[in-house]
Amino acid sequence: MSTYTSVTDDDRAAMLAAVGVRSVEELFRDIPEAVRLGRPLDLPAGLSETEVYDHLRALAARNVSAEDEVSFVGAGMYDHYVPALVDSIVTRSEFLTPYTPYQPEVSQGGLQVMFEYQTAISELTGLPVSNASVYEGPSAVGAAGYLAKLTNGRPRFVVSRGLHPHSRETLETLSRGYGTTVDEVPLAAGVTDAEAWAAALDSDVGAVFLQQPNFLGAVEDLEALAAVARQHGAIVICACDPMPLALLKPPGECGVDIAVGEGQPLGNRLDFGGPSFGFFAAAEAYLRKMPGRIAGETVDEDGRRGFVLTLQTREQHIRREKATSNICTSQALNALAGVVYLSWLGRRGFVELGELLLQRTAYARERLARVEGVALLHEQPVVREFAVSLDAPVERVIERCAELGINPGYPLGRDYPEHPNGLLVALTERRSRADIDRLAEALGVAVAAEREGVVEVGA
Amino acid sequence: MSAVDVRQTAQQRESATTIYEKSKAGRRAFVPPPVDVPERPLDELLPARFRRTVEAKLPEISEPEINRHYNRLSKRNFDLDTGFYPLGSCTMKHNPKLHERVAALPGHARLHPAQDPKRAQGALELMWNLERALSEIAGLPHVSLQPSAGSHGELAGVLLTRAYHEARGEQRTKVLAPDTSHGTNPATVTMAGYELVKLASNADGGIDLDDLRAKADDDVACLMLTNPNTLGLFDPNIEEIARIVHGVGATLYYDGANLNAVMGISRPGDMGFDIVHFNLHKSFTQPHGGGGPGSGPIAVSNRIEPFLPRPVIVRGEDGTFDFDHDRPKSIGRLRGWQGNFGCFVRSYAYIRSLGAEGLREASEIAVLNANYLLARLREAGVAEYLPVAYDRLCMHEFVLSGAPMKRELGIKTLDLAKRLLDFGYHPPTVYFPLLVDEALLVEPTETETKETLDAFADAIADILREAKEDPEVARHAPYTTPVRRLDEARAAKQPVIRQPL
Structure with missing residues (x-):
């Protein structure tokens, strides 16, 4: 013992x-x-x-991680390279072991990190205010919904089917508590159906929810969709993958009021789904209703620059049942990894990485589209992820690829029954052209084998 | 400030500079891998109307400088690895280093959450084992690991309560919580669409049973309780409380923030609770990370089980594990994927390290340490200024009132807390619970030595002695920290929450 x-x-x-x-x-x-x-x-x-080490080591060895196979799985979490610098900083006990910075005089390191993080998120999203992070992506969508409910109290939300299925389900779970209903607008040709979107909107809609790029990887016409929603006075909430924001017009310039998202791609490891962080940025008007911790700049009694947790009258420990949220945990350590990572990428590097993903994704998409039995699921612009449809049972194809050491992507069937053999393929800078070529080959072999199998069964 | 050396420390002389202010055009750290595919024009791949026209103004800075920036910043933090951190209700116990090593194994750290369960059997088995262990510790048969923090677990619990009542065709409207409760309890109640009804405390710091009887009716969905409560006291009337609550058909919810007092000694399920949340970052030593990540699994009774968040882990007859998404009565998801797996790895390692005997020992020593520190603070020179709020044996934490200190010596609890920083201690939780005037909530945890507790008690006595001579010293403390008292009012009045660029 x-x-x-x-x-x-x-x-x-x-x-x-x-x-x-x-x-x-x-x-x-x-x-x-x-x-x-x-x-x-x-x-x-x-x-x-x-x-204990041996036991945990043995359990870990029974998992096939991105270290063990060539993985093209994304769907919201991505196998980006986490620089050694990030590990070195986040494992420092001064960042790893303190509690929430309740005593600012001895928490200036953590508080300044929050301030720097908030600045980075504000830059990425084009929105002026960011909190110090929330749990993770889908619950950030849920938290944005609650902010909308507190703001206008309207009884209905409208969500795009392009929003991550986990986000849609989380929003439904939470909104049931406060009695708001959620209506879904379908996709057409891979993006939110503009006509159905306009038809679903009315003056009883408190907020609309979009994702950029959407779950199928497609770039949405955010400006147009937001404009329609704003005509009805709905708050526009958009979940974003932070990496494509290197290239995409920031949500703040597209009429989005609240931008949230999964922060894992920014310097956080996969960890089988968490811990990571959720980012949460908004227009100025929401500052005093935001959930979560916020760090602000001030001075000490000798006039030195310093940082504190601020606007705490929003929070549960002061306001109790009148608080704007029950959230009292940010994801400080994960957000630290995020801001160190973004600093490491730097202003130019962030864009260069985005462009690399764009080029490799375009290559992969074109390469896969030429494979017999593989068709593009939509032809919208994409940045780092795209969807195809297989002329074979997708789960069986994945099994065959796994035998070749390749994980070809995320099967869409459970979340999108309309695409029973859909496959979502994601790229990171760790997947080279050679890896993409191997994927195309493996998919070709696997799909062909399954189609032959089908013929045999039918014969 | 008379007797105090006002020379600045090196850290104080160094004015805070952000990473953005260290940026210089043309510097960089990251070099991207080569574009190894045929390059196509940007306009062809991503129409200009979708693209950014101005790049995000991230810093331009070299790796050595980023490294130095964040390492220097880290030294402006007080941390548990360096010093005593008796923050009440936060359970700042040692974070074993082994946990970081096993969490970082690539089989955990680089495992994609969408990996097919067939190829994630080690992870599912770990989660299953952790669920079984938490179930045994709680005395409740079913566990969901999904919630991301204690407050998230609370929200799950109240939504489960709602689903449970609605499935029986009942629309209840109120949730009860004592006036000593954590702030997250009432905030959660509102988020889940219920009205909060506050319960009074009795003279012993427990629930006022008459008040409970008066307020418990058919409209009550749930009572949220922490036991031991935030005064560090175990409510001896817990069986009667459970009878009253169950008598009106409501559920009993256990806020597990204070579980560290009773592991292996008393189980919430045996006390009559229907739903429990754990704070893996408190009792089960997931490092706090400067305010997250945390993890807030829940354990529930049989009648609540059908409503648990989706998916749940199941074990097949052949011993393999899978996720079951087909749960028609489930309240649904509370977040993406399966929860904070990295936290599960650490807390599982902790439970396997300690085993049944070790967990019980941890709680016993936590309670012994708290009572010993309290005994030391009852000594002359301290007790007359900082009396214990409820004069009983405590559990893992206790509350002092700084009211006499404020009256007699002219220093507030805040001043004492700030002066403790100069002595190298993190102060206890201050001004909570709200019930106690000038409260200090002290939780030493089991991993501290008697010597540390003695030295802390001595420091408190020294500060009080000093205040007797010159209260101004404490009123202007701290003096030795990287910055001194900060103007919080100014930060809230004119918020500057990002770097202007």
Whole structure:
């Protein structure tokens, strides 16, 4: 058994004497007998450090990670390279082990990081105010919905089917609590159906939700869709993949009121889905209703520049049931990774990386479209992800590719039954032309094998 | 400020400079891999109307300078690895280094959340094992790891309550919570569309049973409770509370922020709770990261189980694991993917390291340390200025009132807290719970030594002695920190929340 305590027998005796009790047991005398466990927990016995390491190592070895295969899976989380610099900084105990910066005099490091992070997110989104981060992407969409509800109280949300399925489901879960209904607008030719969008809007719609690029990788005409929503007085909320924002017109310039998104692509590892961070930026008007922590600049009593958590009258620990959100955890460490990563990419590097993704994605899309039995699912502009449709059962094709050490993408069937054999293919800078060529080859072989199989079964 | 050395420290002389202010056109760190595919004109791939015209004004800076910038910034933080951090209700216990190593194994760190469960069996087994362990610790049969933090777990719990009542055809409107509750409780109640009804505390710091009986009716959906509560006291009437709440058909919700007092000793499920959230970043030592990430799994009873968030982990007869998405009564998702897996790895490693015996020992020592520190602070010279709010044995934390100190010595709890910074300590939680005037909520945790607790108690005594002679010293503290007291009013009045560029 490992232990992290340090009370010796002598310590215990002295401490109990000081307290004035005879045993540790006596300290628990307020707990009624009937609610005491009275037996050891039924858990495996404690292990030494080396045994725990071996056990965890063995479990990890039973996963096929992006280290073990050539992966084109994205769908909101991406296998970007995390620079060693990020690891080195986020593992510093001064960033890893403090609590939320309640004592600003001894938390200037963390608070300044928040301020720098907020600046970076504001630059990426083209919106003036950013909080210090929220849990992750889909719950950030949910939090934006609640902000809209607090702002105008209208009874209905309209979401594009291009919004990440997890975001749509999270929004529904949360909005059921406060009684707002969610209507979905379908996609047409890979993007939000403009006619259905206009038809769904009315003066009872509190907010609309879009994603850029949308879940199928397509670049939406954000300006046009936002303009229609604004005519009806709806708040425009857009979930964004931060990486394409290197190239795309920022949501703040497209009529978007609140931009949120999954921050994982920015210097955070995949970690099987978390922890990462959600970013949350908005127009000035929402500053005093925003959820989450916000760092602000000020001076100390000698006039030195410093940073504090600010606008705390929004928050639960002051406002309790009148708070604008119950969120009291930002994702400070993950947001730190985000701002270090963005600084490492730098002003030019961020754009260059975006352009590299754009070029490789275009190549991959064209290359895959030439494979027998593979067709583009839509022809809209894309940045780093695109969708194809296979003329074979997609799950079986994925199995065949896995045998070749390739994970070809995310199967769309569960979330989009209208595309039962759809496959979402994502690129990062870690997937070279040679990898793309291997993917095309493997897909070709797998699809062909499955089609033959189908013929055999039919014969 | 009379007797105090006012020379500036090196850190104080260095004025804060942001990474943007260190930027210089033409500098860079990242070099992209080559464009190894036939390059096509930008306009062809992405029409100009969709493109940015001005690039995001990220800094231009070299890797050595980024490295130095953030390393220097880190030294402007106080951290748990360096010093005592008795922040009440936050359980700042040691974060074992092993956990960072196992979380960083590529099989965990580079595992895509959409990986087919067939090729993520190690991760699913880890999650399954963690669920089983948390279930045993809570005394409740079913667990969802999905919520991202305690407050997220609370929201899940109240939405589960709503789904449970609605499935029985009931529309209840109110949720009860004591006046000592964490601020997230009432905020959650509002977000879930309920009206909050506050319960009074009795003279012993527990729930006022008469008030509870008066307010518990058919409109009540749930009572949210922390036990031990935020005063560090175990409510001995818990069985009666559960009877009253269940008697009107409501659910009983356990805020697990204070679980560190009772692991292996008493289980929320056995106390009658229907829904529990855990804070993996408190009891199970996920590092706090300067304010996140956290993780807030929930455990529930059988009657709540059908409504758990989707997906749930299932184990097949052949011992393989899978995600079950087909859960028609589920409240749905609360976030993307499966939760904060990286936190699961750390907390699972912790539970496997300690085992049943070690977890119980952790709680026992946490309670012993708290009572010992309280005993030290009851000594002459301290107790008359900082009396304990409820004069009983405490659990893992306790509340002092700074009201006599303010009255007799002319320094507030805030001043004491700031002066503690000069002594190299992180102060306790201050001005919470709201019920106690000038409150200090102190939680030493089990991983601190007797020597540390003694030194902390001595520091408090020293500060009080100093205040007796000259209260001005504490009133203007701290003196040795990278910055001194900050103008928070100014920050809120004229918010500057990003760098103008």
